[in-house]
Amino acid sequence: MTTSLLNQLSQIVGQAFSTIGIDDSFGKTSPSQRRDLGQFQCNGALAAAKQIGRNPREIAQEVVAELEKTGLFTELTLAGPGFINLRLNDDFLLGHISDLAEDSHFGCRSEHPSQKVILDYGGPNVAKAMHVGHLRATIIGESLRRLREFLGDDVISDVHFGDWGLPMGLLIKEIEREQPDLPYFDSDFTGPYPETSPVSVEQLQDLYPAASTRSKEDPAFLESARIATFELQKGRAGYRALWQHMRDISIDETRTDFDLLGAQFTEWNGEADTNDHIPEMMSRLKKEGFSRISEGAIVVDVAEEGDKKKMPPLILEKSDGAVMYGTTDLATIEMRQGQHDPDVILYVVDARQSLHFEQVFRAARKCHSIKPGCHLEHIGFGTVNGKDGKPLKTRDGGVVRLRSLIEDAIAEARKTVKESGMSERLDAEELDDIATKVGIAAIKYADLSNQRMSNYVFDLERFTKFEGRTGPYQMYAAVRIKSMLRKAMDQGLTEGLLQATHDTERNLILALAALPEAVKGATEKNAPNILCDHVYTLSQEFNAFYHECQVLGETDAAIRASRLRLCAITLRQMEQVLYILGIDVPERM
Numbered sequence: 146m147t148t149s150l151l152n153q154l155s156q157i158v159g160q161a162f163s164t165i166g167i168d169d170s171f172g173k174t175s176p177s178q179r180r181d182l183g184q185f186q187c188n189g190a191l192a193a194a195k196q197i198g199r200n201p202r203e204i205a206q207e208v209v210a211e212l213e214k215t216g217l218f219t220e221l222t223l224a225g226p227g228f229i230n231l232r233l234n235d236d237f238l239l240g241h242i243s244d245l246a247e248d249s250h251f252g253c254r255s256e257h258p259s260q261k262v263i264l265d266y267g268g269p270n271v272a273k274a275m276h277v278g279h280l281r282a283t284i285i286g287e288s289l290r291r292l293r294e295f296l297g298d299d300v301i302s303d304v305h306f307g308d309w310g311l312p313m314g315l316l317i318k319e320i321e322r323e324q325p326d327l328p329y330f331d332s333d334f335t336g337p338y339p340e341t342s343p344v345s346v347e348q349l350q351d352l353y354p355a356a357s358t359r360s361k362e363d364p365a366f367l368e369s370a371r372i373a374t375f376e377l378q379k380g381r382a383g384y385r386a387l388w389q390h391m392r393d394i395s396i397d398e399t400r401t402d403f404d405l406l407g408a409q410f411t412e413w414n415g416e417a418d419t420n421d422h423i424p425e426m427m428s429r430l431k432k433e434g435f436s437r438i439s440e441g442a443i444v445v446d447v448a449e450e451g452d453k454k455k456m457p458p459l460i461l462e463k464s465d466g467a468v469m470y471g472t473t474d475l476a477t478i479e480m481r482q483g484q485h486d487p488d489v490i491l492y493v494v495d496a497r498q499s500l501h502f503e504q505v506f507r508a509a510r511k512c513h514s515i516k517p518g519c520h521l522e523h524i525g526f527g528t529v530n531g532k533d534g535k536p537l538k539t540r541d542g543g544v545v546r547l548r549s550l551i552e553d554a555i556a557e558a559r560k561t562v563k564e565s566g567m568s569e570r571l572d573a574e575e576l577d578d579i580a581t582k583v584g585i586a587a588i589k590y591a592d593l594s595n596q597r598m599s600n601y602v603f604d605l606e607r608f609t610k611f612e613g614r615t616g617p618y619q620m621y622a623a624v625r626i627k628s629m630l631r632k633a634m635d636q637g638l639t640e641g642l643l644q645a646t647h648d649t650e651r652n653l654i655l656a657l658a659a660l661p662e663a664v665k666g667a668t669e670k671n672a673p674n675i676l677c678d679h680v681y682t683l684s685q686e687f688n689a690f691y692h693e694c695q696v697l698g699e700t701d702a703a704i705r706a707s708r709l710r711l712c713a714i715t716l717r718q719m720e721q722v723l724y725i726l727g728i729d730v731p732e733r734m
């Protein structure tokens with residue numbers, strides 16, 4: 146395995162510090178913000194000077210003298226009070242990139258042995274169609290899944306269907322109002338189970354808002370829904386049968402959305418799957434003294450000394466006996482511990498649920514629901530806003546459905562693709578496929594390139610452009626290299642030994658060599674935006690190179706072969722990173 150270029154450099158510079166009697170940790174080197182001064186810089190002499198009480202410039206001079214002896218640099222200069230600027234010689238740079246290109250993972254490896262990671266994301270609900278809030282959960286979650294898998298972790302992805310709370314009782318009672326003659330409402334229903342659902346997905350989506358409004362206006366209706374929820378949870382056969390229909394059709398519907406977004410789940414569990422485990426859990430918590438009764442409800446106290454904000458207890462069972470969101474989440478943790486013994490569980494869910502997760506995690510630790518070494522983390526995210534800066538709504542103030550967002554993005558992409566003139570070269574079917582890929586790439590890149598916790602404005606016109614920091618731009622950059630390499634192949638041109646004859650080649654190599662740091666940062670901070678930045682820089686450096694240097698048109702065969710190799714390495718890395726971001730690269734555009 147190759148260590149990253151930056152790590153190698155830091156070691157080399159650290160060695161120079163150590164030779165002059167200073168701790169090697171001061172050799173930490175970083176990419177230079179000023180390429181005209183050097184490729185890298187080390188500011189360690191300043192910190193070292195402070196610590197040992199010497200002149201920083203003198204230290205830097207001594208370090209430079211040591212580094213000169215290595216013969217690895219073409220340029221070593223001092224700047225300001227003691228900054229060292231470094232430029233590597235081509236042999237070092239080319240050797241490194243050749244090694245990296247041989248490595249299936251471009252030198253990216255996890256810092257720890259493979260972990261068992263459960264990623265909980267997507268989080269659709271039976272009652273409601275997936276909406277814009279689920280967009281981010283799905284896109285960010287899937288990208289983290291791919292990232293972890295790339296690093297060799299054993300990843301389980303669970304959609305955690307929302308299928309067990311009061312919304313279920315509300316739906317049952319609303320359907321009963323509309324179709325009272327259905328057999329499901331008979332208290333001694335035992336079947337037969339009608340094969341087709343009495344309601345369609347579209348109906349469900351209208352039924353829920355209707356039921357929700359009714360419950361606010363009519364306390365008796367709300368009460369009946371509460372009772373229905375409780376009875377469903379306790380196993381009333383007719384309700385279970387109806388619920389099963391609702392769940393099945395909802396899952397089918399969400400599968401289409403997840404397929405469009407390329408999200409891959411290994412498990413399709415839901416809140417309801419915890420139902421059989423809950424009684425066992427409740428009695429253990431009671432027996433071991435973790436839970437207590439509060440105003441008829443069963444709760445676990447989760448406040449801790451030194452809390453800055455108020456931490457209400459986690460309610461596990463309401464006075465009417467029904468279980469809650471926190472109950473199913475705690476039970477899910479116990480079941481995950483039992484089935485998978487995970488090292489990490491990550492929940493990619495709207496930041497507004499942070500209190501809920503804090504309560505659940507504290508309860509899980511306190512009640513020994515999870516092994517002490519397991520890392521639980523809520524990966525929150527900000528909201529998607531409209532151009533008015535407020536959370537995105539439909540024109541009449543309703544919830545924007547995920548499907549319509551995706552469809553709009555594809556429609557907008559189709560426009561851009563047509564305007565770009567691509568359509569003249571492609572047949573209708575290919576054009577459709579490309580518009581879909583461009584539309585999905587547009588929303589994914591826009592979502593992932595923003596810092597996870599910040600809100601962003603949903604602006605399809607901007608997202609689908611082929612210029613700037615957009616998904617389509619990244620995609621197009623990769624497609625262009627693909628086409629060029631195809632042409633090279635048709636002409637019988639082959640790749641050859643790498644050499645550097647132009648600074649834009651060196652800069653491209655430096656960009657390629659920076660992937661391990663980007664992957665590390667993205668993993669540690671669960672921040673795909675770092676990978677978006679990386680791939681953007683890579684495209685920029687590639688474009689600069691392609692602008693300055695001939696590839697197919699280069700007459701020197703050795704230089705041409707080297708450049709073809711550089712293009713091939715760039716394409717492979719670009720496609721890898723875009724894959725982690727969930728962006729498909731078409732064969733041509």
Ligand code: ARG
Nearest residue numbers: 265268269270305307474494
């Ligand atoms: N269904 C929930 C929602 O729409 C998200 C579920 C997140 N996962 C979890 N284990 N609580 O808000």
